[in-house]
Amino acid sequence: MRKAAIKFQDVTAGWLTQDDTGFHFMYDPEYMKQENPMAISMTLPLQPNVFDSAILFPFFDGLIPEGWLLDIAETNWKVDARDRMGLLLACCRDCIGAVSVVAVKKSEV
Numbered sequence: 001m002r003k004a005a006i007k008f009q010d011v012t013a014g015w016l017t018q019d020d021t022g023f024h025f026m027y028d029p030e031y032m033k034q035e036n037p038m039a040i041s042m043t044l045p046l047q048p049n050v051f052d053s054a055i056l057f058p059f060f061d062g063l064i065p066e067g068w069l070l071d072i073a074e075t076n077w078k079v080d081a082r083d084r085m086g087l088l089l090a091c092c093r094d095c096i097g098a099v100s101v102v103a104v105k106k107s108e109v
Contacts, residue, residue: 002085003104008040016101018085022054040099056084063092063101 001019005012011034014027025044031037032048039046041059051057064087065073073079079086092101 002089004085004089005102005104006040007100007102008038009098010100013037013040013099015104016057016060016088018056022052023056023060023085024053025051025057025060056088060084060088060092060101063095063099064088065091 001017003018004016006014006016006025008031011031012028013031014025017024027037027046027048029048032046037046043059044051044057055061061084064070064084069091070081070087073087073091074081077090079090081087088101089103093103094100
């Protein structure tokens, strides 16, 4: 299983995991308790329930670089272009915009 903390303006908004059944995103309960929490995407509205998908959610897939930047990521980090979660973890810690993806080490899972 692979896991990432999803940050919104440097605050942990939720958790994205990948396991044998697919991908799962859940908003952090503490984030939901904040005054006026914001959804990270219109396609992932605030809710206490887990979002499940067989493929990487389009919002997160859209954060992954394309073109020559993707080529650099594949070459430097040896991540296969088909490994979307791997690319997300390797490339999206410092994205343009309010959302960032921070890998959670296996010992922290």
